[in-house]
Amino acid sequence: MSAKIKTKRANKSADVKISDPGLADAGAFWYTERHDGHSGNTFKINRIIESTQSKFQRIDVVETAGLGKALILYGSLMVAEGDHNAYNEMLAHVPLFSHPKPEDVLIIGGGDCGCLTNVLKHPEVKRATMCELDKEVVEVSKRHFPRLTAGVKDKRAKLIFRDGKNFLETTRKKWDLILLDLSDPVGPAAELFQASFHRTIYERLNDDGILVAQSESPFYNLDITASMYGNLSNIFPQVHLYTCHMIVYPSAYWSFTFCSKKYHPQDDFDHERYKRLARKMKNDYYNDDIHFGSFALPEFVRRAL
């Protein structure tokens, strides 16, 4: 039994003010991302660095007053220089350190390249493929976020610009890790939150493969988080939810669903490899304690799963 993920809107950017006729509308250059019209995050914007409309979505790069440069896609703040990169580090390193030989990694989405760059911090990775629909997001990110996009220059990186669903349905290749680094289930990414796509992913993973999917805010979108957890539990033998603190996302509390054919994220954590790589990785958020602690779920989340 699979519950269909609501795609009408994730309610996330219901009242975002960054929309035509442009940022000046945000009111004295405050960007406010509201949830369901009643609560939100607000950030002061010093200046708009770049505003473009790609074939798929509106893309804005702004200079915030407190958190450095930020990338806004489709009206949702995706990444900021001062957010400690929690989201990208948690999406990449938790599965990478849970798999003993993560050689082939596929990222679906991930246009800001922060996930790719973190994946490539692991010398075990031989090939990291990123399949992103919107080439323009990558180009804009390369211009403005050099630290995030450093991995693009790595010889192991391969970028493919096409629809992730179509790509996975037509390829014959298999991967050790597939990471779903998608924007919210609204707009271009909506179809990639459905169970049918998750089943396709299962087929394209090796027999000991791992999928991690970002699964929205357990505070504001607990229904989406719980539906995804339920759907994925019907497909994978092991499903575990973990979370991080991500300041620029609605509620500042974000979840990831770890789905595995074989390895357990805690029992199979590679302590030796972590000790060897930790210092070189220069992470701001992820570490071994967080790897374990991030699977602890508060009572209101535990009850919903």
Add this chain to the structure above:
Amino acid sequence: MSAKIKTKRANKSADVKISDPGLADAGAFWYTERHDGHSGNTFKINRIIESTQSKFQRIDVVETAGLGKALILYGSLMVAEGDHNAYNEMLAHVPLFSHPKPEDVLIIGGGDCGCLTNVLKHPEVKRATMCELDKEVVEVSKRHFPRLTAGVKDKRAKLIFRDGKNFLETTRKKWDLILLDLSDPVGPAAELFQASFHRTIYERLNDDGILVAQSESPFYNLDITASMYGNLSNIFPQVHLYTCHMIVYPSAYWSFTFCSKKYHPQDDFDHERYKRLARKMKNDYYNDDIHFGSFALPEFVRRAL
């Protein structure tokens, strides 16, 4: 060596708009609590239920559009019905389940009574004393937050309305647990963040006593969190930082400093007692996994301590 905690402002409510001449100024009834003038939380307000000025501070009770009723003290949002009570549960239950016989508990501050009510969920507690400066906060809370203030009616509860510092300096009593449930180091609570007060607390704890102090946002006020941790490490043999996700506080990420003369918060966690009480306690946030997981600190926090 003790670093003095900066008391000028915690930078937390630097640009709070809920101030004279009243909430109507917040712009179409949006309450915005800004950090350092550059970032913040914003909540839609349906109506102002009560606004008073006590001898010590301004007190507002509002009905938010998304999170139920909320209490605002001195311009900072303290508690909302829809925030899952994370702060109060984490402040109370972590030390209570780490102490084998927590009979005498003292709360300094804690005017909304949420901490007191959680302390009294433990049948082991024989006497829970709350020393709050501002009686008006308790009266307002009793009128509007019956779930939070349920503990006040408990026969084991004793409320004292006076300055916490003065109270502890003059009493001869000792406690098993002292919980510092203070508003930010600005305004009436400023002095209670200093090392001299922490030394007084040490003296007033039994030989196996535990202190837990709220220690601000590790995201926005990492300097305060780290200073408190440093100061307290000079006084107590065991000091451990833990955190929670608290939606209505700036950055939605909050820290607590656990200071102990004897017991370790993980090694001495009372699994048996937790199992016996868990269901009855009806917590929304705290549970055994969170008890352990909340001590995992992200790399940027670990580095600062």
